[in-house]
Amino acid sequence: SQKIEQNSEALNIQEGKTATLTCNYTNYSPAYLQWYRQDPGRGPVFLLLIRENEKEKRKERLKVTFDTTLKQSLFHITASQPADSATYLCALDMGQAGTALIFGKGTTLSVSS
Protein backbone atom coordinates (compact mmCIF):
# COMPACT_ATOMS: atom_id res chain seq x y z
CA SER A 1 0.00 0.00 0.00
CA GLN A 2 1.04 3.59 -0.46
CA LYS A 3 2.50 5.22 2.62
CA ILE A 4 4.22 8.41 3.77
CA GLU A 5 6.13 8.22 7.04
CA GLN A 6 7.71 11.10 8.88
CA ASN A 7 10.29 9.95 11.40
CA SER A 8 9.27 10.20 14.96
CA GLU A 9 6.14 12.06 15.91
CA ALA A 10 8.23 14.33 18.13
CA LEU A 11 11.79 15.56 18.03
CA ASN A 12 13.43 17.46 20.89
CA ILE A 13 16.69 19.31 20.41
CA GLN A 14 18.69 22.08 22.05
CA GLU A 15 18.96 25.58 20.68
CA GLY A 16 21.81 26.00 18.24
CA LYS A 17 21.81 22.37 17.10
CA THR A 18 20.75 21.14 13.68
CA ALA A 19 17.34 19.51 13.50
CA THR A 20 16.93 16.77 10.89
CA LEU A 21 13.45 15.57 9.98
CA THR A 22 12.83 12.59 7.73
CA CYS A 23 10.10 11.88 5.22
CA ASN A 24 10.00 8.37 3.76
CA TYR A 25 7.53 7.13 1.23
CA THR A 26 6.65 3.79 -0.33
CA ASN A 27 4.84 2.94 -3.52
CA TYR A 28 4.83 6.53 -4.70
CA SER A 29 6.84 8.19 -7.46
CA PRO A 30 6.53 11.89 -6.65
CA ALA A 31 7.67 14.48 -9.12
CA TYR A 32 7.83 17.14 -6.42
CA LEU A 33 8.02 17.25 -2.68
CA GLN A 34 7.01 20.16 -0.49
CA TRP A 35 7.58 20.97 3.16
CA TYR A 36 5.19 22.96 5.32
CA ARG A 37 5.27 24.32 8.85
CA GLN A 38 2.19 24.22 11.07
CA ASP A 39 1.79 26.08 14.35
CA PRO A 40 -0.93 25.11 16.88
CA GLY A 41 -4.34 26.37 15.83
CA ARG A 42 -3.10 27.54 12.44
CA GLY A 43 -3.04 26.22 8.92
CA PRO A 44 0.15 24.85 7.35
CA VAL A 45 2.54 27.39 5.81
CA PHE A 46 4.67 26.56 2.77
CA LEU A 47 8.44 26.45 3.29
CA LEU A 48 10.22 24.73 0.39
CA LEU A 49 9.60 22.80 -2.80
CA ILE A 50 12.09 20.37 -4.36
CA ARG A 51 11.77 18.59 -7.70
CA GLU A 52 12.76 15.01 -8.44
CA ASN A 53 15.74 16.13 -10.53
CA GLU A 54 17.07 18.35 -7.73
CA LYS A 55 19.23 16.82 -5.03
CA GLU A 56 19.16 19.73 -2.63
CA LYS A 57 17.40 23.05 -2.05
CA ARG A 58 18.31 25.74 0.48
CA LYS A 59 16.56 28.74 1.96
CA GLU A 60 18.27 30.66 4.74
CA ARG A 61 18.71 28.15 7.63
CA LEU A 62 16.61 25.49 5.89
CA LYS A 63 17.88 22.72 3.64
CA VAL A 64 15.92 19.97 1.91
CA THR A 65 17.29 16.92 0.13
CA PHE A 66 15.40 14.52 -2.12
CA ASP A 67 16.69 11.01 -2.83
CA THR A 68 14.37 9.20 -5.24
CA THR A 69 16.42 6.00 -4.96
CA LEU A 70 16.03 5.83 -1.18
CA LYS A 71 12.52 7.28 -1.49
CA GLN A 72 13.39 9.80 1.17
CA SER A 73 13.54 13.52 1.84
CA LEU A 74 15.51 15.09 4.67
CA PHE A 75 14.63 18.49 6.09
CA HIS A 76 17.33 20.29 8.05
CA ILE A 77 17.12 23.39 10.22
CA THR A 78 20.56 24.66 11.15
CA ALA A 79 21.27 26.81 14.22
CA SER A 80 17.80 25.97 15.52
CA GLN A 81 15.92 28.45 17.69
CA PRO A 82 12.96 28.07 20.07
CA ALA A 83 10.89 29.93 17.46
CA ASP A 84 11.43 26.96 15.11
CA SER A 85 9.27 24.81 17.42
CA ALA A 86 6.31 23.65 15.33
CA THR A 87 5.00 20.66 13.41
CA TYR A 88 6.61 20.09 10.02
CA LEU A 89 4.73 18.31 7.26
CA CYS A 90 6.06 16.82 4.07
CA ALA A 91 3.76 16.57 1.07
CA LEU A 92 4.15 14.55 -2.12
CA ASP A 93 3.11 15.76 -5.53
CA MET A 94 2.80 12.96 -8.06
CA GLY A 95 3.18 15.35 -10.94
CA GLN A 96 0.23 13.76 -12.69
CA ALA A 97 -2.77 15.67 -13.87
CA GLY A 98 -5.66 15.34 -11.50
CA THR A 99 -3.74 14.38 -8.36
CA ALA A 100 -3.30 16.83 -5.51
CA LEU A 101 -0.76 16.99 -2.68
CA ILE A 102 -0.65 14.04 -0.27
CA PHE A 103 0.56 14.95 3.22
CA GLY A 104 2.45 13.03 5.87
CA LYS A 105 1.24 13.24 9.46
CA GLY A 106 4.08 15.52 10.47
CA THR A 107 6.88 15.68 13.02
CA THR A 108 6.58 18.01 16.00
CA LEU A 109 9.86 19.75 16.69
CA SER A 110 10.62 21.27 20.09
CA VAL A 111 13.71 23.44 20.46
CA SER A 112 14.69 24.19 24.03
CA SER A 113 16.84 27.11 25.08
Add this chain to the structure above:
Amino acid sequence: DAGVIQSPRHEVTEMGQEVTLRCKPISGHDYLFWYRQTMMRGLELLIYFNNNVPIDDSGMPEDRFSAKMPNASFSTLKIQPSEPRDSAVYFCASSLGFREKLFFGSGTQLSVL
Protein backbone atom coordinates in the same frame (compact mmCIF):
# COMPACT_ATOMS: atom_id res chain seq x y z
CA ASP B 1 -4.23 40.27 0.45
CA ALA B 2 -5.91 38.93 3.59
CA GLY B 3 -5.10 35.34 2.71
CA VAL B 4 -7.54 32.45 2.66
CA ILE B 5 -10.47 33.20 4.93
CA GLN B 6 -12.50 30.46 6.58
CA SER B 7 -15.60 30.69 8.72
CA PRO B 8 -16.58 29.84 11.32
CA ARG B 9 -13.39 29.24 13.30
CA HIS B 10 -15.20 26.92 15.66
CA GLU B 11 -18.44 24.99 15.23
CA VAL B 12 -20.10 22.84 17.85
CA THR B 13 -23.20 20.98 16.78
CA GLU B 14 -25.26 17.97 17.67
CA MET B 15 -25.34 14.75 15.74
CA GLY B 16 -27.80 14.87 12.88
CA GLN B 17 -27.55 18.60 12.32
CA GLU B 18 -26.44 20.21 9.08
CA VAL B 19 -23.06 21.94 9.11
CA THR B 20 -21.82 24.43 6.51
CA LEU B 21 -18.21 25.54 6.36
CA ARG B 22 -17.20 28.51 4.25
CA CYS B 23 -14.06 29.56 2.44
CA LYS B 24 -12.89 32.63 0.53
CA PRO B 25 -9.72 31.87 -1.45
CA ILE B 26 -7.01 34.35 -2.35
CA SER B 27 -8.08 36.49 -5.28
CA GLY B 28 -6.63 35.26 -8.56
CA HIS B 29 -5.99 31.71 -7.37
CA ASP B 30 -7.41 29.14 -9.76
CA TYR B 31 -7.33 26.14 -7.44
CA LEU B 32 -9.21 25.55 -4.20
CA PHE B 33 -8.74 22.55 -1.94
CA TRP B 34 -10.62 21.22 1.08
CA TYR B 35 -8.60 19.14 3.55
CA ARG B 36 -9.55 17.52 6.85
CA GLN B 37 -7.06 17.02 9.69
CA THR B 38 -7.27 14.58 12.60
CA MET B 39 -4.63 13.18 14.93
CA MET B 40 -5.22 9.67 13.64
CA ARG B 41 -5.26 10.30 9.90
CA GLY B 42 -3.35 13.55 9.51
CA LEU B 43 -4.24 15.92 6.68
CA GLU B 44 -6.51 14.30 4.11
CA LEU B 45 -7.67 15.79 0.81
CA LEU B 46 -11.44 15.82 0.48
CA ILE B 47 -12.01 17.62 -2.81
CA TYR B 48 -10.45 20.23 -5.05
CA PHE B 49 -11.70 22.68 -7.66
CA ASN B 50 -10.11 24.27 -10.70
CA ASN B 51 -11.77 27.44 -11.96
CA ASN B 52 -14.83 26.62 -9.84
CA VAL B 53 -15.21 23.12 -11.32
CA PRO B 54 -14.79 20.08 -9.03
CA ILE B 55 -11.90 17.98 -10.34
CA ASP B 56 -11.39 15.23 -7.77
CA ASP B 57 -13.87 14.41 -5.02
CA SER B 58 -12.61 10.89 -4.35
CA GLY B 59 -11.62 11.92 -0.83
CA MET B 60 -15.15 12.89 0.20
CA PRO B 61 -15.97 10.25 2.81
CA GLU B 62 -19.59 9.65 1.91
CA ASP B 63 -22.71 11.15 0.45
CA ARG B 64 -23.27 13.16 3.62
CA PHE B 65 -20.48 15.46 2.42
CA SER B 66 -20.93 17.92 -0.43
CA ALA B 67 -18.93 20.89 -1.68
CA LYS B 68 -19.72 23.73 -4.02
CA MET B 69 -17.90 26.63 -5.55
CA PRO B 70 -20.52 28.96 -7.07
CA ASN B 71 -17.93 31.59 -8.01
CA ALA B 72 -14.20 32.27 -7.87
CA SER B 73 -14.36 33.89 -4.45
CA PHE B 74 -16.47 31.48 -2.43
CA SER B 75 -16.74 27.80 -1.59
CA THR B 76 -18.77 25.78 0.91
CA LEU B 77 -18.37 22.34 2.42
CA LYS B 78 -21.58 20.91 3.79
CA ILE B 79 -22.14 17.90 6.03
CA GLN B 80 -25.69 16.65 6.34
CA PRO B 81 -26.39 14.90 8.63
CA SER B 82 -23.33 15.34 10.80
CA GLU B 83 -21.92 12.52 12.94
CA PRO B 84 -19.43 12.51 15.87
CA ARG B 85 -16.76 10.91 13.64
CA ASP B 86 -16.83 14.03 11.47
CA SER B 87 -15.19 15.97 14.32
CA ALA B 88 -11.91 17.35 12.95
CA VAL B 89 -10.26 20.53 11.73
CA TYR B 90 -11.30 21.38 8.19
CA PHE B 91 -8.90 23.44 6.11
CA CYS B 92 -9.43 25.29 2.90
CA ALA B 93 -6.40 26.11 0.73
CA SER B 94 -5.87 27.85 -2.58
CA SER B 95 -3.07 28.04 -5.12
CA LEU B 96 -2.21 29.94 -8.29
CA GLY B 97 -1.63 26.77 -10.27
CA PHE B 98 -1.61 23.05 -9.86
CA ARG B 99 2.10 22.64 -9.16
CA GLU B 100 2.21 25.70 -6.96
CA LYS B 101 2.45 26.01 -3.20
CA LEU B 102 -0.75 25.96 -1.19
CA PHE B 103 -1.97 28.82 0.96
CA PHE B 104 -4.07 27.51 3.84
CA GLY B 105 -6.76 29.21 5.87
CA SER B 106 -6.80 29.02 9.67
CA GLY B 107 -9.25 26.15 9.61
CA THR B 108 -12.62 25.36 11.16
CA GLN B 109 -12.57 23.26 14.32
CA LEU B 110 -15.71 21.11 14.08
CA SER B 111 -17.07 19.23 17.07
CA VAL B 112 -20.11 17.01 16.60
CA LEU B 113 -21.61 15.89 19.90
